[in-house]
Amino acid sequence: MKRIRGAFSHLERPLRAVPGVERRLEAEYAAVLRELEPMLKPYRDLPGFSRLPSEGQPPDQVLQQLRALAEREEARWRDGYASGAVYHGGPEHIEFLNRVYALFSQANPLHPDLWPSVARFEAEIVAMTAGMLGADAAGEEITGTVTSCGTESILLAMKAYRDWARETRGITQPEVVLPVTAHAAFEKAAQLFGLRLVYVPVDSGYRADVSAMARSITRRTVVLVASAPSFPHGIIDPIPEIAQLARAHGIGCHVDACLGGFILPWAERLGYPVPPFDFRVPGVTSISVDPHKYGYAPKGVSVILYRGARLRRYQYFAATDWPGGLYATPTLLGSRPGGLIAAAWAAMVTMGEQGYLQAARAILETGARIKEGIRGIPELEVLGDPLWVIAFTSKTIDIYRVLEQMGRRGWSLNALQHPPALHLAVTLRHAQPGVADRFLRDLGESVAWVRAHPEERGELAPVYGLAATLPFRGVVRDLLYRYLDLLYTV
Ligand SMILES: Cc1ncc(COP(=O)(O)O)c(C=O)c1O
Known part of the structure; x- marks a missing residue:
C-alpha cells in the first residue's frame, strides 16, 4: 500500500x-x-440567522428550536448507526457529564487563580492517564498536558520534537518517519511546523514496515511514529521494534494511542493479544491518547504524555515582553473550556x-x-x-x-x-x-x-x-x- x-x-x-x-x-x-x-x-427550509436578530430571541423559543434539531439528529448515533463518533452515549452518563459541565461552564484554566480546581483536574487527568499507560513501570516520570483533541496532542508532540532537535542537535530541517497509515494530523503538523514527512509502507497485515523505517532514518530524523491502533485499519504497529530503533538512534518514538489508549490496557487484562505499546516499552517517548473517545469524556479533551519533564517544555509557549503582561500557555489554545476538563475528569473517576x-x-x-x-x-x-x-x-x-x-x-x-x-x-x-x-x-x-x-x-x-x-x-x-x-x- x-x-x-x-x-x-x-x-x-x-x-x-x-x-x-x-x-x-x-x-x-x-x-x-x-x-x-x-x-x-x-x-435550509427552516428559519435561521445569517445576521444577528435585532432583538434577542426568547430563551425558551431558542431552546425549543435547539431541542427539535438535537432530537432529529439523535436517533442515528444513539441507536448505533455511526462508526466511532459517540463512544458511550448512555443517557445517564450524558446527563451526568452535562451536570458537571454546567458547574464549570464559566471556568478557564488560563486563570488558575480563579479556578485552581480546574488546574487540579488537569493534573489528575494527566496522572490517571499516565498511570493507565505504564507510567509506574516507565522508570522515569511521565508528564503531559490536557489538550483539545487528538490532533492537537499530535501537533504539540511534533512541535516538541522539532524544537528539541533544533536546540539539542542543531537539526534545522527535521524529518519524521511514519507509516502511511498514521493519522492525517501528522501531515497537518508537517504543514504547520515545517517538518518533512518520510512515509514507509505497511506490510500485508497493515503493520508499519520496520525495516523500511530503519532505512528511512537520516541525520535529520527527529521522531519515529507508530499507531496503537491506526485509524484506517485498527491495527497496532510493532511498537517495541520501532521504539528500539528510535532508542538506538537517540531519537523520539511517538505512539499515537488516540484510538486505543483507553481500550488496549483493558484488552490486555482481558487476555486479548495486545502487543506492548505504552511507557513500559523502553524507547517510547510520547503518547497521544483521547479521553473524548473511549475515555467517555465529552468532545474536546485529549492528553499528550511525555517520558520525562524535558520534552514537555518544548511544547510550551511563553511571552515575556508582551504589554499584556507575562503570558504562558502549555498548549496551542489560549482560553480553554474548564467545563469540558471538569467533565472529562468526572468521566474518568466515575468509570x-x-x-x-x-x-x-x-x-x-x-x-x-x-x-x-x-x-x-x-x-x-x-x-x-x-x-x-x-x-x-x-x-x-x-x-x-x-x-x-x-x-x-x-x-x-x-x-x-x-x-x-x-x-x-x-x-x-x-x-x-x-x-x-x-x-x-x-x-x-x-x-x-x-x-x-x-x-x-x-x-x-x-x-x-x-x-x-x-x-x-x-x-x-x-x-x-x-x-x-x-x-x-x-
Ligand atoms: C489514531 C488517531 N489519531 C488521531 C486522531 C485525531 O483525533 P481528533 O479527531 O480528536 O483530533 C484520531 C481520530 O480518530 C485517531 O483515530
Missing part, C-alpha cells in the same frame, strides 16, 4: 493550464457538491478501572462478532486482524457502492482509500442488544444489492472511486476545500 504520489503529479499543472480545463473542473466540483448538499444542508474494563469487554466482544460476521460474507475481506476498528474491502464488488447502500439503511461508515475499503469503529453504541446483528444483516443486504445491480453506478460511489485513484491530488484538494466552503454557507 502506497500513498498516491509522483507518477503523474508533474502533469497536473500543465494540464490545468489548458484552456477550458479549470472551467470544466469547476463544473465537476459543483456537480459533486450538489450531490452532497441535501445531506449537509438539510435545514474507574472496573468501568473501563467492562466497557472494553463489551466493545471487544462486539468487535469480534462483527469481524467474524464480515468474514462470513463471501464478497468481503477484513483487512488484517483488528480487534474493534474493523476495515473491510472487496475484490469482487465496488465497496463504495456498499457504503452508499449502507447509507440508505441509515449507517454512517468511514470510507477509506489505498486500498478502497470501509471501516466500523465499534463503540458502546454497537454493544447494545441487536445492533451488531442489524449491522451484519444490513451489510449482507447491501452487498447482495450491489451484486444484483452491476449496471448501477451509484451517486457518490463514483466520486469516492475517482477521488481515491485520481493521480492529480491538487484536484482532490480543491474539491475538499470547496466542501469546507459549503459547510460554512448559511
Whole structure:
C-alpha cells in the first residue's frame, strides 16, 4: 500500500493550464457538491440567522428550536448507526457529564487563580492517564498536558520534537518517519511546523514496515511514529521494534494511542493479544491518547504524555515582553473550556478501572462478532486482524457502492482509500442488544444489492472511486476545500 504520489503529479499543472480545463473542473466540483448538499444542508427550509436578530430571541423559543434539531439528529448515533463518533452515549452518563459541565461552564484554566480546581483536574487527568499507560513501570516520570483533541496532542508532540532537535542537535530541517497509515494530523503538523514527512509502507497485515523505517532514518530524523491502533485499519504497529530503533538512534518514538489508549490496557487484562505499546516499552517517548473517545469524556479533551519533564517544555509557549503582561500557555489554545476538563475528569473517576474494563469487554466482544460476521460474507475481506476498528474491502464488488447502500439503511461508515475499503469503529453504541446483528444483516443486504445491480453506478460511489485513484491530488484538494466552503454557507 502506497500513498498516491509522483507518477503523474508533474502533469497536473500543465494540464490545468489548458484552456477550458479549470472551467470544466469547476463544473465537476459543483456537480459533486450538489450531490452532497441535501445531506449537509438539510435545514435550509427552516428559519435561521445569517445576521444577528435585532432583538434577542426568547430563551425558551431558542431552546425549543435547539431541542427539535438535537432530537432529529439523535436517533442515528444513539441507536448505533455511526462508526466511532459517540463512544458511550448512555443517557445517564450524558446527563451526568452535562451536570458537571454546567458547574464549570464559566471556568478557564488560563486563570488558575480563579479556578485552581480546574488546574487540579488537569493534573489528575494527566496522572490517571499516565498511570493507565505504564507510567509506574516507565522508570522515569511521565508528564503531559490536557489538550483539545487528538490532533492537537499530535501537533504539540511534533512541535516538541522539532524544537528539541533544533536546540539539542542543531537539526534545522527535521524529518519524521511514519507509516502511511498514521493519522492525517501528522501531515497537518508537517504543514504547520515545517517538518518533512518520510512515509514507509505497511506490510500485508497493515503493520508499519520496520525495516523500511530503519532505512528511512537520516541525520535529520527527529521522531519515529507508530499507531496503537491506526485509524484506517485498527491495527497496532510493532511498537517495541520501532521504539528500539528510535532508542538506538537517540531519537523520539511517538505512539499515537488516540484510538486505543483507553481500550488496549483493558484488552490486555482481558487476555486479548495486545502487543506492548505504552511507557513500559523502553524507547517510547510520547503518547497521544483521547479521553473524548473511549475515555467517555465529552468532545474536546485529549492528553499528550511525555517520558520525562524535558520534552514537555518544548511544547510550551511563553511571552515575556508582551504589554499584556507575562503570558504562558502549555498548549496551542489560549482560553480553554474548564467545563469540558471538569467533565472529562468526572468521566474518568466515575468509570474507574472496573468501568473501563467492562466497557472494553463489551466493545471487544462486539468487535469480534462483527469481524467474524464480515468474514462470513463471501464478497468481503477484513483487512488484517483488528480487534474493534474493523476495515473491510472487496475484490469482487465496488465497496463504495456498499457504503452508499449502507447509507440508505441509515449507517454512517468511514470510507477509506489505498486500498478502497470501509471501516466500523465499534463503540458502546454497537454493544447494545441487536445492533451488531442489524449491522451484519444490513451489510449482507447491501452487498447482495450491489451484486444484483452491476449496471448501477451509484451517486457518490463514483466520486469516492475517482477521488481515491485520481493521480492529480491538487484536484482532490480543491474539491475538499470547496466542501469546507459549503459547510460554512448559511
Ligand atoms: C489514531 C488517531 N489519531 C488521531 C486522531 C485525531 O483525533 P481528533 O479527531 O480528536 O483530533 C484520531 C481520530 O480518530 C485517531 O483515530
